[in-house]
Amino acid sequence: MDKKQYDYAIIGAGAAGLQLVLKMIRDAYFKEKNILILDKDHKNTNDRTWCFWERGETKWDKLATHSWRHGAFINNKETIDFDLSPYRYKMVRSADFYRSAKDELASASNVTWIIDEIANIEGQKIEGSKDHYSAIHIFDSRIPQGFHDRQDDYHSLIQHFKGWFIKTKKPVFDPDSFTMMDYRLKWKDSTSFTYVLPVSETEALVEFTLFNDQLLMVGEYDQYLEKYLKTYLNLFDYEITEVEQGMIPMSDYPFHKHHSKHTTKIGTAGGWVRPSSGYSFKNADRYSSMMVENIKNSRRPEKGIATSRFRMYDSIFLNVLSARNDLGEDIFTRLYTKPGIKSVFRFLDEESSLSEDIKVMFSLNKPQFWQAFFGTFFK
Incomplete structure (x- = not known):
């Protein structure tokens, strides 16, 4: 011992x-x-693989496989390009x-x-x-264990995903721009999307992701990845060099x-x-x-972490997606385009002011959000 x-x-x-x-x-x-x-x-x-955004050069740059200055958000109606400056998205x-x-x-x-x-x-x-x-x-x-035993008492979803690192023979990708979310290919009426992180003109991580409460069959993730590559990237000849798969509780x-x-x-x-x-x-x-x-300073280690204001926002978000998972495309389109990408980054980093938070929340101007807001705030 x-x-x-x-x-x-x-x-x-x-x-x-x-x-x-x-x-x-x-x-x-x-x-x-x-x-x-x-x-x-x-x-x-x-x-x-961890991805995140930062302003300027930081200590993580020496470990980053790649970083991007530009990104795109794609839904079934349009492609929205954005300049991240002064941020960079890093892997x-x-x-x-x-x-x-x-x-x-x-x-x-x-x-x-x-x-x-x-x-x-x-x-x-x-x-x-x-x-x-x-x-x-x-x-x-x-x-x-309490989390597993009492999930039904809270708003809970699963972020589950599978990704392929692929390599092509010919130049296909723009290594200075990534696709944050592409909603053109979805699993049923769910919040599901594909993102693409190119690290060179011939290499990229392509990942199919779902925010819902139902895992797919083992082969279904592969079917969606293959369909996305063929249908939207016109890719038929490629090598899968690495595979990653996982899930993250959202609750x-x-x-x-x-x-x-x-x-x-x-x-x-x-x-x-x-x-x-x-x-x-x-x-x-x-x-x-x-x-x-x-x-x-002789305080409890967790003091000040996971502040209640942002956790309330997260609860509202999960409340809506739990009840109406089909709204994901519209919700994320509003989130990433209406307030501006920099405001969203500050909001997700918990650096935003209350006035900025209100701006973000108003961008999600749907009846389900206001119902969830008043239900959470006044419960």
Whole structure:
């Protein structure tokens, strides 16, 4: 048995866990603190792709596979092109992020990384399949069982997707422009779309995504990807070099209720993912910084994270899409075109003012939104 008690234990070496521990080792306050990372995986493969927008050059540029200055939103009536300036839309592959994080952690003598799957936490005690551990405070990225048991009590959808990294023999793509959403191909009457992220003239990630409550059969994702490539990109001759598939819960479930005296939930389990969009990577960066400052100032680590105002907006959004999933194309068309893309970015980054929020909400001027708004605000 591991008899050592650590100051902090981080369960899950994903974007949330690794960004938190990196913030810690970069701060002198944690120099003498013993930090334990527990994950069932070695984190040495490309198991996911993160995309996000940022203004100007940042620390993530060195890890970005590619970035774009221009984008397009496509529905069944029109193609809307937008200039992201001063933003850029960036792609980071998980293997590059894991490798960079592990290289930095290798020089931190106060960090221990152990491969183990965690079964249970009781107070400061952690029960793994291989050993037992102890920590003064635990940061846990595992989804609480309460979420699975009580999904029907909240507005919940699933963002599920499958993507192909493809390579063509001839130049096909514009590597300076990406397709954020293309609604011309949909699964039944659902909020479903395809996005295209070109990294060169002959290479791109093409992904079919759904925001609904019903997973597809295994082969159906492939059928939609193949149909999209043939019908809308006129592509018949290509090589699939890599495949990625996954799902992200989109819910107004109160994850924050699972924080306790010795445990703080992080990542999806801590409400770090915007339920209305599924974006999480930049949130992990921002919230990790907030947690470090909270700890240094003797506050609860989660204080100020996942603010109620934006969670109310997300609940309204999920309320509408849960009841009328067929409205997704119209809703996202309004969201990404009416207020302006920069206003949307600020809104999704939780940087917008109340007046900007009102502008965004008014752009979604549909009866279902106002019903959901008053139902949420006055309940």
